Amino acid sequence: MKTTVLMIAVALLAAPVGAADMAPQIMAPKIKARPASLDNIHSYGDKNASCAVWTDGCRRCDRGSGGTPNCSNIGIACQPGPVRCESESTPAK
Secondary structure, three states: OHHHHHHHHHHHHHHHHHHHHHHHHHHOOOOOOOOOOOOOOOOHHHHOOOEEEEEOOOOEEEEOHHHOEEEOOOOOOOOOOOOEEEEEOOOOO
């Protein structure tokens, strides 16, 4: 009886050690870096002078007074997409 209990105890104590050694190899995800976007939301207005309002799907920017962009903050779980123009500016008459 003591031998059986001792064998079970040894088996239970040895099992977590083996699993802990293997966990980093099994559970480590392979993450690929995303390529940097060519269009930065803050410099998009400089490159596209005719665009009055632009967005990346998370933030929205417009031309403030003096021509500097006014951009909203990004949401906590938002994944930005490509920057696109939402509204073209109308030329002054």
